[in-house]
Amino acid sequence: MDPDNxxxxxxxxxxGDEDAWRELVERFSGLVWAVARAxxxxxxDAADVFQTTWLRLAEHIRRIDRPDRIGAWLATAARRExxxxxxxxxxxxxxDDMERLDITPAVGNPTExxxxxxxxxxxxxxxxxxxWQALDRVSARCRELLRVLMASPPxxxxxxxxxxxxxxxxxxxxxxxxxxxxxxxxxxxxxxPSSSN
Amino acid sequence: MHDPDDELEAELRxxxxxxxxxxxxLRQAAVDAFSWxxxxxxxxxxxYDSLLDFDEASLVRGxxxxxxxxxxxxxxxxxxxxxSTGTGRTxxxxxxxxxxxxxxxxxxxxxxxVEADDLGRFRSGPLPPGPASLRLHPPPGxxxxxxxxxxxxx
Numbered sequence: 496m497d498p499d500n501x502x503x504x505x506x507x508x509x510x511g512d513e514d515a516w517r518e519l520v521e522r523f524s525g526l527v528w529a530v531a532r533a534x535x536x537x538x539x540d541a542a543d544v545f546q547t548t549w550l551r552l553a554e555h556i557r558r559i560d561r562p563d564r565i566g567a568w569l570a571t572a573a574r575r576e577x578x579x580x581x582x583x584x585x586x587x588x589x590x591d592d593m594e595r596l597d598i599t600p601a602v603g604n605p606t607e608x609x610x611x612x613x614x615x616x617x618x619x620x621x622x623x624x625x626x627w628q629a630l631d632r633v634s635a636r637c638r639e640l641l642r643v644l645m646a647s648p649p650x651x652x653x654x655x656x657x658x659x660x661x662x663x664x665x666x667x668x669x670x671x672x673x674x675x676x677x678x679x680x681x682x683x684x685x686x687x688p689s690s691s692n
Numbered sequence: 693m694h695d696p697d698d699e700l701e702a703e704l705r706x707x708x709x710x711x712x713x714x715x716x717x718l719r720q721a722a723v724d725a726f727s728w729x730x731x732x733x734x735x736x737x738x739x740y741d742s743l744l745d746f747d748e749a750s751l752v753r754g755x756x757x758x759x760x761x762x763x764x765x766x767x768x769x770x771x772x773x774x775x776s777t778g779t780g781r782t783x784x785x786x787x788x789x790x791x792x793x794x795x796x797x798x799x800x801x802x803x804x805x806v807e808a809d810d811l812g813r814f815r816s817g818p819l820p821p822g823p824a825s826l827r828l829h830p831p832p833g834x835x836x837x838x839x840x841x842x843x844x845x846x
Binding site: 508511513516517520524525527528529532538542543544545546547549550551552553554555556557558575576578579580582583623626627630641642644645646647649670671674677678 | 730
């Protein structure tokens with residue numbers, strides 16, 4: 496099963512094709528980064544996990560058993576690096592997702608069209624802020640799962656399972672439950688501070 | 693797309709892309725990782741890491757700030773002790789069976805070369821934290837391929 500050409504890219508890179516390697520990086524960087532973030536690693540530690548994972552793949556690329564499943568291989572390797580990082584003494588403190596939240600309101604403009612656009616923009620920004628904030632209110636397990644699912648391009652369930660050390664069959668049901676929990680938290684935040692608890 | 697779960701997931705994906713994207717310099721580092729391959733060397737795989745593999749029955753964990761890591765290939769083992777000293781790392785190694793070798797300690801910005809003595813022992817000066825891998829060259833005149841270890845984050 497190789498619905499896309501991922502397996503071919505791996506074989507290409509194994510043969511020394513730099514373009515194939517570049518395409519693999521393009522396709523799976525988002526996943527590797529998401530695995531590090533799902534484990535709540537601060538930027539410096541996430542960067543180490545990310546780099547180590549790709550260096551390791553480069554060295555192993557000629558002996559990958561299932562080239563079509565390279566995403567799961569990367570997710571597994573990244574997860575292992577994350578666990579190591581979390582247990583090492585010298586790591587930096589985990590980040591607060593909200594620290595990165597920096598939404599600047601749209602600047603006003605006299606035309607009516609621009610006013611409407613600005614209102615829409617404000618509405619979108621409020622909604623985005625509420626969703627981001629809601630991510631911090633769901634359970635740790637949900638936050639981990641959602642952060643991996645949020646990777647671009649979308650990861651397969653097999654990759655998500657590998658990233659979190661969960662059984663493949665649990666991903667679908669957990670995803671549905673966690674998205675529902677997130678929806679409830681967003682609703683609570685948008686309804687106002689009084690209903691947020 | 694009409695499935696509400698798919699829509700919410702897509703919304704999350706847009707937010708992550710906007711607010712927590714893969715840093716451009718890391719993407720470039722991943723591209724550059726390809727040039728670190730050593731296609732003629734054998735890989736000594738990571739077989740033990742005290743940070744991950746310890747359990748009650750096995751060896752006692754070393755003092756805080758110390759990590760034991762083992763790599764193996766064929767009949768050879770490379771045991772490495774990583775010590776954290778503030779922001780730096782020091783590596784002390786032992787090749788088993790004991791033998792001389794030239795050891796390159798590779799990390800993405802640089803490479804440090806040290807010699808393993810007759811007893812297979814080697815040690816580094818201070819290294820920056822981050823990914824690292826060892827490459828062992830057999831001494832001049834000795835047969836055998838170079839050996840590279842799996843990359844680990846120091």
